Structure formats: structure tokens, C-alpha cells
Amino acid sequence: MDKFQVCAVDEACCTDCNFCREVVICPGPQTCIGCGACVAGCPNEARALVADKQPRVQVTITVDGQPFAVPERVTLKRALEGLGYTFGIAPGKGDLAAPCCTGGCWSCAVLADGQAVRACVHPVSDGMIVQTALPPGQPPLRIVHGPQPHTVGGKATPWDLKARGRYVEVAIWTAG
Structure with a gap:
């Protein structure tokens, strides 16, 4: 793992809508883990x-009973x-599935x-014990948001109704 990334904010585009703090589970700019969920979700x-060249300390995690050294953050x-x-991108297409890579689907x-x-948005920590297979009977987890206004509109909503910052409809969103 030689190429790390962290999030950079373009202050000229940021409107302080707080999406990155209230919707995305983000540890914050100083401890960014480079998951990209805030990038995908930022409405603006x-x-x-961006590339992060700061050195990373190795931490120890135990995966399925075996200890490993991995980079922090x-x-x-x-x-x-x-x-x-x-x-x-789907179950059965790898050892594990991660179709959304934003934490929404819980796959x-x-x-x-x-x-x-959610492995795609959860930071490693020193001493963490990881089990890659969920136990039998583990209930499926989903994220549900809503009802809340949004500016997207449904399929075939005319573009002139999708003016930036103007709500078009109210929806309940679910992921996974």
C-alpha cells in the first residue's frame, strides 16, 4: 500500500451544507481515511x-485469527x-462485496x-479484531433516510424544475 489519499475541500464550492458531517460518517479532515464517501455525497x-504523502504508522489488526501489520488512517x-x-461489486464476485463504496449498502x-x-468507510485501529464472515443469523443492516426534501426529482423530471438548491419532491431513501 504505497498510495494513500485524503479528502481536500474546495472552499470556493463549499456552502457549509454539513452533508459531510451529518450524513457521511467521517472522522474529519485531520484523520481522513480516504474512503471517498464525502466526495461521492457532496451536493456541491x-x-x-488527493494524494497523501504523509508517512503512516503501522498498526496491528487480527483478521480471522491471524495478526497483520497495516497502515493507520x-x-x-x-x-x-x-x-x-x-x-x-456483487456478492460472489470477490472474497467480499463492496458495490457502493460509500457505506450505504452494508454489503x-x-x-x-x-x-x-462497513469495511469501506470504517477506519482500522490498533488491536482491532476482524472477522470477515458474519455470524449465522446476523440481521441485515440498512440505512434509511427520510422523509426529507431533495432536489433530484424522479425519472423524467424536467431539468428546468431541477434548479440548484430548489426542492422538487420529498422522498424516503433506503440503501442496501
Whole structure:
């Protein structure tokens, strides 16, 4: 793992809408793990992933009973990829699945310290114990937002009704 990324904010585009703080689970700019969820979700395209050349300390995680050294400030997904695990865009297309890579679908769920977490947005921590297979009977987890106004509109909503910053409809969103 030699190429790391972190989020950079274009202050000229940022409107302080707080999406990155209230909707995306983000550890913050000083401890960014480079997951990119805030980049994908920013309604004003004010965020981008950029190269991070700062050195990373190695931390120890235990995966399925085996200890490994991985870089700090990376997602659990990135650490697992560095250990040889593959992630597909659908179940059965890799060792684990991560179709959305933003934490919404929960398809990348693993157990970290006994809790189900989304590997694509969860940071590694020193001493973390990871189990890649969820236990039998683990209930599926989903994210549900709403009802809330949004500016997207449904399929075939005329573009002139989709003016920036103007709500078109109210919806309840679910992921996964």
C-alpha cells in the first residue's frame, strides 16, 4: 500500500451544507481515511480525493485469527485488500462485496471488535479484531433516510424544475 489519499475541500464550492458531517460518517479532515464517501455525497462537488504523502504508522489488526501489520488512517476495506482479500461489486464476485463504496449498502459488512461495521468507510485501529464472515443469523443492516426534501426529482423530471438548491419532491431513501 504505497498510495494513500485524503479528502481536500474546495472552499470556493463549499456552502457549509454539513452533508459531510451529518450524513457521511467521517472522522474529519485531520484523520481522513480516504474512503471517498464525502466526495461521492457532496451536493456541491466541493470535495476531491488527493494524494497523501504523509508517512503512516503501522498498526496491528487480527483478521480471522491471524495478526497483520497495516497502515493507520485507512479503511478496513483498504487494509483487507492490502492483505490479499478481493472485493467485488456483487456478492460472489470477490472474497467480499463492496458495490457502493460509500457505506450505504452494508454489503461490505464485517465484524470489527464484535460489531458489524462497513469495511469501506470504517477506519482500522490498533488491536482491532476482524472477522470477515458474519455470524449465522446476523440481521441485515440498512440505512434509511427520510422523509426529507431533495432536489433530484424522479425519472423524467424536467431539468428546468431541477434548479440548484430548489426542492422538487420529498422522498424516503433506503440503501442496501
